[in-house]
Amino acid sequence: MSKHAHDFVGCICNHCAEDGAPIAQIIHHHDGFWEFTCGAEEHDEDAFIGLCSACDAQAIKSHKAGVKLEAGEWASRDDKSQPWEIFLLPAEGEDE
DSSP states (O other): OOOSOOOEEEEEEHHHHTTOOOOOEEEEOTTSOEEEEOOOSOOOGGGEEEEETTTTHHHHHHHTTTOOOOTTEEEEOSSTTSOOEEEEOOOTTSOO
């Protein structure tokens, strides 16, 4: 059991974390929160696993897969052999 308060700085969908699906989408939210998904359009809220800055630091670095994103950007790719395409998130408060 961990002896520190977890500082959740991101999440990963269970398809990637538990089923081994490749990460196909990375979102770096405006508030600094990271989201790693398989790229599926719909995920249930309980389909995400929190990532702690201390416990999961190495995993988070690995999940970024060499793509550098500023807060407010997201990246997507069809498969691991493809380069990442980088996009801007809508400004905070704007509808997507």
